Amino acid sequence: NAGVTQTPKFRILKIGQSMTLQCTQDMNHNYMYWYRQDPGMGLKLIYYSVGAGITDKGEVPNGYNVSRSTTEDFPLRLELAAPSQTSVYFCASSRRGGSSYEQYFGPGTRLTVT
Amino acid sequence: QKEVEQDPGPLSVPEGAIVSLNCTYSNSAFQYFMWYRQYSRKGPELLMYTYSSGNKEDGRFTAQVDKSSKYISLFIRDSQPSDSATYLCAMTPLNTGNQFYFGTGTSLTVIP
Numbered sequence: 001n002a003g004v005t006q007t008p009k010f011r012i013l014k015i016g017q018s019m020t021l022q023c024t025q026d027m028n029h030n031y032m033y034w035y036r037q038d039p040g041m042g043l044k045l046i047y048y049s050v051g052a053g054i055t056d057k058g059e060v061p062n063g064y065n066v067s068r069s070t071t072e073d074f075p076l077r078l079e080l081a082a083p084s085q086t087s088v089y090f091c092a093s094s095r096r097g098g099s100s101y102e103q104y105f106g107p108g109t110r111l112t113v114t
Numbered sequence: 115q116k117e118v119e120q121d122p123g124p125l126s127v128p129e130g131a132i133v134s135l136n137c138t139y140s141n142s143a144f145q146y147f148m149w150y151r152q153y154s155r156k157g158p159e160l161l162m163y164t165y166s167s168g169n170k171e172d173g174r175f176t177a178q179v180d181k182s183s184k185y186i187s188l189f190i191r192d193s194q195p196s197d198s199a200t201y202l203c204a205m206t207p208l209n210t211g212n213q214f215y216f217g218t219g220t221s222l223t224v225i226p
């Protein structure tokens with residue numbers, strides 16, 4: 001049981017390039033989330049999904065896109081990367097049901113845009 | 115006003131001390147509360163979770179929720195240098211939304 005996995009661990013992008021951050025969970029959780037974490041700013045929600053085929057915007061969705069074709073995978077797409085997207089990105093998942101509402105995080109992707 | 119307030123510290127204590135970490139919140143709909151530990155350059159690691167008010171103990175860690183005061187605490191007994199990390203509180207409503215709300219984290223250093 002690997003939990004939440006993310007690839008890549010690190011990436012450097014040039015301004016205007018695009019990339020996809022991958023996220024997979026093996027806990028059969030319906031709910032998945034993407035956050036970014038900037039120093040001293042806490043975790044900010046980018047997008048989330050309540051199940052395959054259903055996604056919704058969070059607090060800071062501009063410049064990002066997501067899709068959820070399976071329960072396991074929730075990739076985050078960055079189009080036309082900008083320096084403001086330099087951050088650490090975390091994917092998380094949650095069952096949100098029964099007696100279990102806690103959220104589990106992946107190890108993160110550290111992205112630099114120059 | 116932020117949904118969740120957490121003192122960022124930094125907090126520095128000697129090894130063996132009892133550490134108290136706290137968060138306050140404003141939304142009375144929050145019913146499920148979590149504490150995460152985050153080491154430098156790592157992802158948040160779930161430490162403890164509690165539903166509604168009361169205490170929950172796990173080894174050296176005790177989580178406490180006081181819903182009447184909208185206040186949650188994490189106590190660490192016999193603190194160790196390996197406890198040096200940033201601690202994040204998080205909370206969520208159960209039936210009125212799907213999002214989680216986080217404090218900004220308290221940085222803790224335990225000095226040997």
